Amino acid sequence: MGKHCGVNRLCFLGTVLALASVATIVTLWTIALTGGGDDVTAPWDSYRLPSALFPLHYNITLWPQLDTSTNTYLFTGSSSVLFQCEVETDLILIHVNKLNLTTLDGSHMARLSAAAGDFVPDILSCWLQTNTQYLVVHLSNKLKPGHSYQLYTEFRGELADDLAGFYRSEYIEDGVRKIVAISQMHPTHARKTFPCFDEPAMKAVFHITLLHTPGSVALSNGLEKDVLNITVDGVNVTQTVFEPTEKMSSYLLAFVVSDYTPLQTTHGDTLMRVWARTKAIEQGQGAYALNVSGPILDFLQLYYNISYPLKKADQVAVPDFYFGAMENWGLVMYRETKLLYDPMSSSNGNKETTVAIIAHELAHMWFGNLVTLRWWNEVWLNEGFASYVSYLGADHAEPTWNIKDLIFLNDIQGVLEVDSLSSSHPLSSEEDSIVLPEQILAQFDIISYSKGAAVLRMLSDFLSESVFVEGLRGYLTHFSYSNTVGTDLWEHLQMVVENNSVSLPQSVGVIMNPWVLQEGYPLVTIDTIQGKVSQRRFILNPEEQVTSRLPRRAEWAVPLRWMKDGEAQTEIWWLMEKEDVNLDMRSRASWVLANVNMSGFYRVNYDFGNWERLLTQLNTDHQIIPLINRAQLIDDLFNLARAQVVPTPLALRASTYLQQEKGYIPWRSALNNLQYLYLMLDRTEAYPLLQDYLRKLITPLYIHYNNTTDNWRQTPEQHMDQYNQVNVLHAACRASLSDCVSLTSDWFRRWMDNPENNTILPNLRPAVYCSAVSAGGNAEWEFTLDQFTRSTVSSERSHLLSALSCSSDAGLLHRLLSFTLSSSVLRWQDGATVIASVAENRHGNNVSWTFIREHWEHIHTHYGSSIISEVTERFSTPDELQQLKDFVEQVGLESSSAVEQVLERTRANIRWLQHNKEPILHWLQQNQETVLH
Template sequence: MGKVYYISKNVGLGLLLLAAIALTTILALSIAYHKEKMKNQGASESSVPAAPTTAFTPKDPWDHYRLPDALVPVSYRLNLWPRLQPNEDGMYIFTGQSSVIFRCVKETDLIIIHASKLNFTTTDGHQAKLSGVGDARAPVIQKTFLVKRTEYLVIQLRRKLTAGATYLLETGFVGELADDLEGFYRSEYTQDGVKKVVATSQMQATYARQAFPCFDEPAMKAVFNVTIVHDPSYVALSNGKETDISEVVIEGVRVKVTTFEPTERMSTYLLAFIVSDFDHVQSSQNNLLIRIWAKRTAIADSQGDYALSVTGPILQFFERYYNTTYPLSKSDQIALPDFSNGAMENWGLVTYRETALLFDPVLSSTGNKERVTTVISHELAHMWFGNLVTLKWWNDLWLNEGFASYVEYLGADYAEPTWNIKDQIILYDVHRVFAVDALASSHPLSRREDEVNDPAQISEMFNTISYSKGAAVIRMLSEFLTEPVFARGLSSYLNTFAFGNTVYTDLWDHLQQAVDNTPSLHIPRSIGEIMNRWTLQMGFPVVTIDTRTGSVTQKHFLLDPESVVDRPSQFNYTWFVPIKWMKTGVEQQQYWLLQNTDTHRPMSASGSDWVLANTNVSGYFRVNYDLDNWDRLLTLLNTHHQALSVINRAQIIDDAFNLARAKIINTTLALKTTKYLSKEREYMPWESFQRNLGYFILMFDRTEVYGALQAYLKKQVQPLFEHFRTLTANWTRVPEGHTDKYNQINAIWIACSVGVEGCRELISSWFRQWMDNPGRNLIHPNLKGTVYCVAVAFGGAEEWDFAWRMFKNSTLASEALRLRAAMACTKVPWLLNRYLEYTLDPTKIRKQDATSTINLIAQNVVGMPLAWNFVRAKWSDIYELYGKSSFSFPNLVSGIATRFSTEFELQELKKFKEENQDVGFGSATMALEQAIEKTKANIKWVSENKAEVLRWFTEEST
């Protein structure tokens, strides 16, 4: 599944800085990009009942969440008829017939198959019909019944099935085509004043069972034969190509019947079927049909053309990278008005939010284009890694999503080589996940199978650790193996296990074979030994280099060094660390730290020599130095910062600020890494600074420190603002460089937030021109998020209401997203309270956007207490409406608590946890524990650093 981007990257940057003006915070960026690639921290929520107050002890086979291993599916024949008009009860329904051929591998008198939210028709008083295939004789059914807790249809037989024999199980059923964004569901939109209904699907992770009875586990692969009955004026899509479309009369109704070619052998979570009034654009590549589907107006406005133009090249890249031909006959991608995730890699029919697939050549921004490219690349990477070869169980989800989150940059770089996008993994994934993995409540990438059983536990795996840490350690692995060796091992793995299932160690084995066949490559331990340290224990090390002696040490990095790590580690939190480094600008031979303490004499330095470790952040660890080397690096930044790469300038800032939060270095040392920024013009260091200063804003924007902080920020950003004013000829041109476009936005956001002369007036005048002439928006798409948020923030009800009207009338999803985010920027409490109420009304805010909208409001310093009170008061309703289908649900809890830094707020958070145990927290359970941990750390940090920070900002701002 794709990572989730709830707001555009540019809007996220804006929200970040408006925190500095009592509006929004750093968390908006993490929601903005992730990229949650969450492509992907991106996933669906579980539909399990609320947590019981007493523990449940399984007694019967159907009490366990995992299927028995006695039966294996071979193929399904599935016929579905979604009704896109409500029935006499006002409900939208679908009817279906399913037959599954399965093989018995162990004698059993039970058939247990997943089924949820379906009403079954009966045959001879039973909810299923069983027959033998070939010579097999089917036992008589004794009893059938449904189990709600574990979501099973259970068929008890009078005698046992025969091992080795094959059988056919047939069912007929009715389901609701609800608007809950899971299983087979309903999406609605308005076109030319007419309401349109789409029947669409989302099966990952455990929702296929809501569409038809199935063995709904990733290892239970089978071939699917799908037929869809639908309105003659609509089109039906599924994983395979259409093989037959005919018109018939059924039950007195003229319908079309669309039959699709059989799928390849695949998992249930990758199945998809859609009935819509959509249009498409298409192309052909080596006899492969490529189509982009969307609402007719979007296709007519050429919003699918860019996606079509990059899909072919990205597929070509992955065919070469994997050394494996794309295994299907077509590639459909479709933009849906209502979709809970960023995107989903259904094999041959990839589904997307509209903002992740559609790009308007006139109205969309550079950030919109980058998002479309990277999300497409992420999903197409899954066509091989995840779909062709699938992990056996969800405990290894990280390898599937982490891998796609890494190689998405490679595919996007091939499609858009001038962007230099591969470097952005540092900002969007590595630095992002560092913040989570430095908590005592983090978890290993790979969990034991028995830790991931029920749907809620499965949903919880779709998090930043799986996506972004997975990407970071896979990138590190590729770096120390070299890309050619990594690709050879990967190709061997995919070809060996095509159409099958694996565990993560299978990949290590094939990479080891590639290493063994490369005599020139020397690594100190086997792939398995090295990678187990990074995947089977949580966290990461801080590597400390003492250049006076050449001493190199490692230690488990914890943001709160006083926190207690309850999770044991068989490796005692020691890693095998590959360290790429340089000395006084000269790259050195890679060094491996294999123990807690070592001495590497070449790393000693004196005089003007300096050492920099983890060049280009190729490893997943932080770096600390002795004070002498820190001073030499600070001098280098202040005198000749271009001597260090852009990535490493960003790294020094990020490492220093986090080392300071962990009490490893002094906070003023971290702040000193930002003094050179008045001379910095590159995006990555400024972005790293913004994110880290964002923490200071969160902790101090309600205290006397904030004034001095703003004054320092104004002093630092003024040259950057003037640089872009000149570069753009007084804001009339667009910077040429890809990241320059983003840094222009940084310059404007920060300048407006701290009161640089003329900034707010400039923004307000642009917005006022649009208000005076709504049909003529002359604001450049790259700057719209900036302009909208600042104008609404410094305006009142008139600006907010105008933004609301434009939001409701917008026909471009990315434009609607910018406006939805901007409305959370107002400082008027009653407007924010009204907006919060809108999130519970799907006619105003779509269900897919509700929790992220609440979160955006919570990032506003004015909106935070309002959102917190709203969530507490309406937790039962919010959990029922959104906690079971919205991937952003964990972000809701963590987002609201981001600014918490007082003992009173900590007690409120604990009370919230206690008072809602009966309702439950679903996949937000871990997020709540992490919010409590972060709040404790915030309290201590503020207490210990407030006076020193105030003094430093006061001295440096003059």
């Protein structure tokens, strides 16, 4: 912390002179840069670092001090960064945010020296430019190009509970409150921990030393090389010195200080450890993560053809974490619910989450860490790639699960909906349009992760996986330990395409540009009478004004894999223009189906005759149509109906075949789409009929699982069947199937009667808990809350927390929401999930909307503006739209892209309800006599 003057005449004079000096520097810089004009700002007013200086390595010492007796949580530290001068300059700009810098030698907040004993300019002045988050150091003379210098600082910061930078997290174990010091540097929080050049292209080597309480364990990216007990300022501490990191970006730096216990093994030459609370490790909750990490690492080393470059791979389960996980090189952090798996109480969904997220984070060790994108405007390539490869890695670790098929449900289906809004955004933006920290953070959305994964999957499909991987290997080898832009990958893929004589209609870069540089995706329309194939951008609400961010929208290069009467065509047919003709697709008798296995990122519409033939096939022998395409047909039809491209009754007719369907992916796709009907119709006279219709659809599948699992007492062997067992139980209870509600309520009551003996199958617990709380009253809710507070298993706590939001009692739901206002019952990371879950409940939507308006300042601070999207999902009346507009204007969110999407979605909902309520009501009434009760 900087030294403070007493109030005396000499100190006052010194302060005035210092301020005058800074003012003079600012004035001179402005005049020098603008020639006396007002067009160019000073360098410290830019949010991007100048290219004059480049870091080489840092020496950082940090001492987190966690005094639970006085609730004092802070850290002190020192940092020395060696940097090279690239361009002559008399300014040093280095990122600092929310740190108190110590005044050194009674003069400045930094000390400058030369690496080779060269001449060192004096520091004229230092100041903190808080808006752009810089320490500005102004020198008496210019630094010389090619010479290296060293900047030393000392500082102090708060170990807050804000989940950013170096922060703290708390938990209770054996009745004792324990504190963990954790870091989250990504994307722009390293500057909250130490002064640094905090941009991804500013790679350096980091030498880390941590001082910590004796008995605790310190971790960082490098392996511990020296652990000593020493005394600092009269305090006994443990000093842990780590091996230097590889050359890497500042956002990948990581620390943990805790009393955690590891599970560990050696896999090849790599030390692999899973760290968590001691009780969690003792209960075996880290074993699954450790067991699958080795096979995933093996797969990735073969896939990339580059050995894992570090000596160790630590994975840490932390109580509070902003993201689901973070790929810090050699020290990956996870939320407990993502990494830990309890074989006694976790579900198969929890197990899949663990293997998939480990595969995602380990994929980053090469794509993102070894080779890093130059700037945050191309986040999609980093996150989209890891999302895509996570399916491959998880499939290798669990080969019987068919997990690669789930990309349709987990990624493609959801992002197709978001990307069909006119307010969507491209995968890649102009570099100078993403500069503010909040703009950078906003890039980490469903477009970057899920559309990125879908587009890369499409690219791999039309190139072939072998060509894709060969190009990827060349790219990673060529750019190891450096930075790239997205076009570098296209160039390396193009080299492999040419070397392997792969036939493409255009170069890889030309094909990919429209998918990457413009928002949205195509609706491909196939006229099987004429063989005409056309494309246009699919917009969910055609009444919205659509403006492209590009001077002229390019047509997508659309790779069409298709089949005719169940026979797959071997060659991809490319649609390159707005309209083309494929005479082979002409047919008045055979059905045509395009986008086989949903390999391309687009929707498909057909002439009415072909739709009729496809529906006939679904109702006669649905298995002739590939599994993912059965899910795709349902999803495309319901969304085409929302966009008024086809009538909604056609989509409902397609769903009738589900009475014969036993596949999880088509069923989940259908229920996702029927959810929209529930959101729109649950306050109308159509709601009871919709409930009747869902009971009709679900009853055959409910009977199937009842018969094949010994009245729900057994778990199916196959992974997807386990999912579908949960799926049908949840859907049947939601549709008020009396047998389901009675069954789940009885199971829950037995547990309430004997709280120490929960016999409900782990897979079924989320569905059972929700159904029982929904059908029950205060007693069931209070019991669930009590079990939530007692449970030490993170996945079980997650299921119980979700169940609390299923109540039909508005008062209980409001009480649950009130828990989000402090961290005494809920962790901050869980608040947004709770608010969204209550809003999804038809009894809780108004409760949550009122709640966030009453507590907006607090909610916006902790959960951001995107929470509005979750709470207003069922808004579908002009009055609700006006409420939304008034609120947005009141709190000043008009310019938020998330809010633009919410407003557009609400307008689309209003329009949809006006056009579709009566036709749906009529269709449901016509089909009512066949409903099974």
